[in-house]
Amino acid sequence: MNKVLISYQSFTGSCKALAEAAAKGVSEAGGQAEVKNVAETSSADFAGRQAFILVTTQPFQSLAGETKTFFERLWGQREKIESGLQFAAVICHVNDAASTEANLDMFAKYFGWKKFGSWVEVSPKEAEAGKEAVRKLGIAVAQGG
C-alpha cells in the first residue's frame, strides 16, 4: 500500500475536511496518510511517499496563492522527490475550474509526476458527496490505481 502525503489550502474549512476524507480513504485501504497545510509542506514531507494528493480551492478564478507558492518553493528541491510520484488533486470550486486544471497539468509535467486519473472537482455546496468522492480517491491512491 502507498504512503500518501495530502496537502490542502483552505479558507473556510471545506478543503481541509476534504483532505481529511482523503486520509480516511487511504487508511481504510491499509495505506498511511499524512495531512498538512500546503503552507507548511516542504520537500522533506515527500520522503518515503509514493503518492501526493493536493486539495485546493480557486479564489478569483485562478490557482490559489499558497498553492502556487508551494510549487515555487518546491521547484528548487524537486530532485529530492521521486520523479514518478503519483499525483492526484482535488479542486473545490463554484465556477469553471479550467484555469486551475491547466495549472495542475503543468505542475505534473514540470515536476515529472504521474497524473492520477482526472482531477477531482467538488462543490463546497455538496460537501457530503464531495467527501465521499474524495474518500474513494484516497482508497484508489493508496492502492496505486
Ligand SMILES: Cc1cc2nc3c(=O)[nH]c(=O)nc-3n(C[C@H](O)[C@H](O)[C@H](O)COP(=O)(O)O)c2cc1C
Ligand atoms: C476570496 C475568495 C474568492 C473566491 N473566488 C472564487 C472564484 O473566483 N471561483 C470559484 O470557483 N470559487 C471561488 N471562491 C469560492 C471557493 O472556491 C470556495 O469557497 C472554496 O472552494 C471553499 O473551500 P475552503 O472552505 O476550503 O476555503 C472564492 C472564495 C474566496 C474565499
